[in-house]
Amino acid sequence: MASLMDWVRGRIGRGEKVASLERAGVFRAGASRPEDLLAGELSLVSRVEGSFIPLPSGTPFFMLDVFRFFRDTIPDISDAVWTWKRLCQTGFDIDVRDPSSDVAKRRAERLLHELNGRVNGGDRGMDGLMDIFYTSLFTFGAAALEIVLTKSREQIFDIVPVDVWTVRFRRENGKLQAYQLSGGEEVKLPMDRFIYVGMDRDGTNPYGRSMLRSIPFLVKIQQRLIEDMAKATHNAGWPKLHVSYKPEEQVITGTHLMPILLGRNYGTTETYGTAQFEIINRQVEAVNRNVKRILERLYNFELAMMWGSASAKVNMRTNRTVDVLKEAQARSREIDNAIKLRDEGFLDHEGAAATLGLD
Secondary structure: OHHHHHHHHHHHHOOOHHHHHHHOOOOOOOOOOOHHHHOOHHHHHHHHHOOOOOOHHHOOOOHHHHHHHHHHHOHHHHHHHHHHHHHHOOOEEEEEEOOOOHHHHHHHHHHHHHHHHHOHHHOOHHHHHHHHHHHHHHHHOEEEEEEEEOOOOOOEEEEEEEOHHHEEEEEEOOEEEEEEEEOOEEEEOOOOOEEEEEOOOOOOOOOOOOOOOOHHHHHHHHHHHHHHHHHHHHHOOOOOOOOOOOOHHHHHHHOOOOHHHHOOOOOOOHHHHHHHHHHHHHHHHHHHHHHHHHHHHHHHHHHOOOOOOOEEEEEEOOOOOOOHHHHHHHHHHHHHHHHHHHHOOOOOHHHHHHHOOOO
């Protein structure tokens, strides 16, 4: 490694940096560059060696196994992942659009219904697949799926989850290419049938960022604190000791949840808990916008191969608010305002419907 670094420094020192990058196929049409290619000498070495793009902030890949261990062994973290998953699994409805005929519409509805039961190896179908998807997303900050076609390539045979801790990315000819590490081998994944979602991506880095990334530091501090307290108590001759320590507050913050959703409420009013739940619902809706696009891609992929034509639109359901009466009153006012804007000529019928989130 040292000799390679010296060689790279020597080449750069002789003014050949641009030529080296051109030979590596770095330059794209735009003026900007991905961080992993031009962040410094180490990035150039990684490119020369043909290694994979690293995780954000230099996080080692073995930490993905640590995140899974935390999820399975620390109650608050396990509860946080479970809660996020249940909050996001609001369900959805499929609307078949623009069918070429009534027969095509019925065929599309049948194909999508069959696909929902067939995916994930038939194990709870699309509901089971989404359960795995959300678990991965809130544990590792990423989730991945692969579309598997039938031998005749006329239909989707299955949609399977891909273990994200085995996925790596390289830049090849200016584009991202995904690989899966399996048994010491690199398996090149088909990008046209591979779906990867990274949550809270950092710049040009393709990987997602786990919400558990800050937890290892917390656990380390917690263990060190307990160790130091034990030594201090021992050296003091075991006097009476009163300790108040609430590490769960840091876990709640790190997992982006509100205390009330993990069985704790530090406010004194109902309004405080309601406000927390409304904020969480905004976050759920943001996550499910990505899920909506993924589902539409999967369904339209299936419909593109059928006789006749049609498209699918997915409508994600939402969690009900705490106060159903206030929600209904607010919705009624929105409708009245949209009607007034239409009647006064500020909006046409389609524009008024759009303001209400209707198509």
